[in-house]
Amino acid sequence: MILIRQPAERISTNDTNMITNDLTLSNARKLLDSKKLSAAELADTYLQEIAKTDGNIHAYLEVFDDVRTQAQEADKRIAAGESAPLLGIPVAMKDNMLIAGRRVSAASKILEGYMGTYDATVTTKLKAQGAVFLGRTNMDEFAMGSSTEKSAYGLTKNPLDTMRVPGGSSGGSAAAVVGNLALVALGSDTGGSIRQPAAFCGIVGLKPTYGAVSRHGLIAMGSSLDVIGPLAKSVSDAEIMFEAIRGQDVLDATTIPDDRTRVPQKDYYTIGVPRAFLAKGVDPDLLAEFEKGLDALRAQGHTVVDIELPTISYSLATYYIIMPAEVSSNLARFDGVRYGLHVDGKDRTDDYRKTRGTGFGKEPRRRALLGAYVLSSGYYEAYYGKAMQARDRIRHDVEKVFKTVDAIATPTTPSPAFKIGEKTSDPLSMYLEDIFTVSANIIGIPALSVPHGAVTRDGSVLPVGFQLMAPALGEATLFSLGKVLTGEAL
Amino acid sequence: MITREDIKKLAELSLIDVSDSELDTLAGEIDPILGYVSEVTTLATDDASREKPELYNVMRDDVVTHEPRQYTEALLAEAPDRDGDYLRVKKIL
Numbered sequence: 099m100i101l102i103r104q105p106a107e108r109i110s111t112n113d114t115n116m117i118t119n120d121l122t123l124s125n126a127r128k129l130l131d132s133k134k135l136s137a138a139e140l141a142d143t144y145l146q147e148i149a150k151t152d153g154n155i156h157a158y159l160e161v162f163d164d165v166r167t168q169a170q171e172a173d174k175r176i177a178a179g180e181s182a183p184l185l186g187i188p189v190a191m192k193d194n195m196l197i198a199g200r201r202v203s204a205a206s207k208i209l210e211g212y213m214g215t216y217d218a219t220v221t222t223k224l225k226a227q228g229a230v231f232l233g234r235t236n237m238d239e240f241a242m243g244s245s246t247e248k249s250a251y252g253l254t255k256n257p258l259d260t261m262r263v264p265g266g267s268s269g270g271s272a273a274a275v276v277g278n279l280a281l282v283a284l285g286s287d288t289g290g291s292i293r294q295p296a297a298f299c300g301i302v303g304l305k306p307t308y309g310a311v312s313r314h315g316l317i318a319m320g321s322s323l324d325v326i327g328p329l330a331k332s333v334s335d336a337e338i339m340f341e342a343i344r345g346q347d348v349l350d351a352t353t354i355p356d357d358r359t360r361v362p363q364k365d366y367y368t369i370g371v372p373r374a375f376l377a378k379g380v381d382p383d384l385l386a387e388f389e390k391g392l393d394a395l396r397a398q399g400h401t402v403v404d405i406e407l408p409t410i411s412y413s414l415a416t417y418y419i420i421m422p423a424e425v426s427s428n429l430a431r432f433d434g435v436r437y438g439l440h441v442d443g444k445d446r447t448d449d450y451r452k453t454r455g456t457g458f459g460k461e462p463r464r465r466a467l468l469g470a471y472v473l474s475s476g477y478y479e480a481y482y483g484k485a486m487q488a489r490d491r492i493r494h495d496v497e498k499v500f501k502t503v504d505a506i507a508t509p510t511t512p513s514p515a516f517k518i519g520e521k522t523s524d525p526l527s528m529y530l531e532d533i534f535t536v537s538a539n540i541i542g543i544p545a546l547s548v549p550h551g552a553v554t555r556d557g558s559v560l561p562v563g564f565q566l567m568a569p570a571l572g573e574a575t576l577f578s579l580g581k582v583l584t585g586e587a588l
Numbered sequence: 589m590i591t592r593e594d595i596k597k598l599a600e601l602s603l604i605d606v607s608d609s610e611l612d613t614l615a616g617e618i619d620p621i622l623g624y625v626s627e628v629t630t631l632a633t634d635d636a637s638r639e640k641p642e643l644y645n646v647m648r649d650d651v652v653t654h655e656p657r658q659y660t661e662a663l664l665a666e667a668p669d670r671d672g673d674y675l676r677v678k679k680i681l
Contacts, residue, residue: 198662215662260594351646355636415625426602435675440668446678447603455605463606468618471590472625474601480629488628525617526624 123335137186141169157273161233163461169447185228190280195233196315204317205249208457218315242461244531259558262515265295274298290535293547297510297563300549306540309354312347312444318425320538333580361572368437370503381513387551417536426469500569510563511546546576
């Protein structure tokens, strides 16, 4: 398993190869603050690891050329007596978050060569703490996909089995963390893009409450669904990262005011399982692992109950109307005039058509057209209108359930990591990957995927993700229960 | 049933150049997706029972928040074609 933690005293700075394997954020913090390890040494270790293995994995689209300089800056701050949770910590950024003066492309040809003109709010927060940006990670183009096979710059392999996908769309970030190519990473989650790759790679992924983390400087996909969150080796690491990036932001009007009360921690929780929702379409072995997860929670004194939540099964259909509608609107800004790719046509309108026709890959085109369809006159009420009603209904029903339970548990995905190429020819089968993850985005509630158990497929041991959802601002509930499942809460 | 002609019209509306062969592929892919998502229509919704989610306005004073030209060069540097502080495009009228 990935989540083995090593006591700090056993890590020797003379043996840097040992460092990355089981190092967590809090261990690294201790080593850095006690000067047993410098940020430069730590960064070098990751750079060496990247040089060794990322040629095959392709977690990164770009490794920054000033990593060592950034780390030396962090060392100066540490030497001056400063300490912050992320000071000197090597972080990987998904290629859809802006860092001023660095390339960012959302893994699309339409943004080839584009340089971030400002810092995303998450970037500003990480910089303030002195985090070291290792590079930008691969993703499905515009975060549209569940396998990282749909990047315009080549696919990413799952480090646990290189014949398989790492999941997506934050597949590069997940591969970087599990492959010891970064200590921690940021991703974005619109319908499961943090949790599903975390599940496929056997790591922890948090989709925070909608609005808990600023979207300023995140290249938009579905603006009412998008949220930035961490991919990490442990729940504690994800928690540290979340606390570092969260907060109200004047540059994102949808961020939640800081004075809103967060759900407080409890000793014992009640966890609801929507049995009917899990009755079909889930790999039986994976379901058995899920049951063991429930047992582990019961063993620590938590209560597991069955819940009725019939409308939740409509989440995926609802999502695949609302999301493309928002995509068609968000992708309208790529015009070949202000930034990014420009392809010349015979007149101005033809410039747009050719630029967008050349710059957008298959999945963004498909979704933009689908979105235009569900928003078009004559179909708007039948699709978008109905989906918005369904969204209200699902939200209402889930909120009602949260009056009786503290969290809802499901597997993160219906099956373990699939093989590269297995689902590329059938978009609908790829969309079904999101069946358990989209509800949290539809409702705007937080959800966490933690690794719990494994299944064997064709001789490969593949991790299984256990998903927990909580009411809005209930991240503390997720961390408490997640730590039980990973064995961190002992 | 979504047709090739429907796709052509959507591509035109979306200002995305789509090749003739791709029109058929897209029609073949989008049709089953629409079939799948149509299940939302079976979720009977009583409009009167709709609850508004918690929403609030975000206001700020109408003041200039940055120095003149603070971001001008950084933003214009990304333009594919410019003339001084202007973006250059083909004839509009």
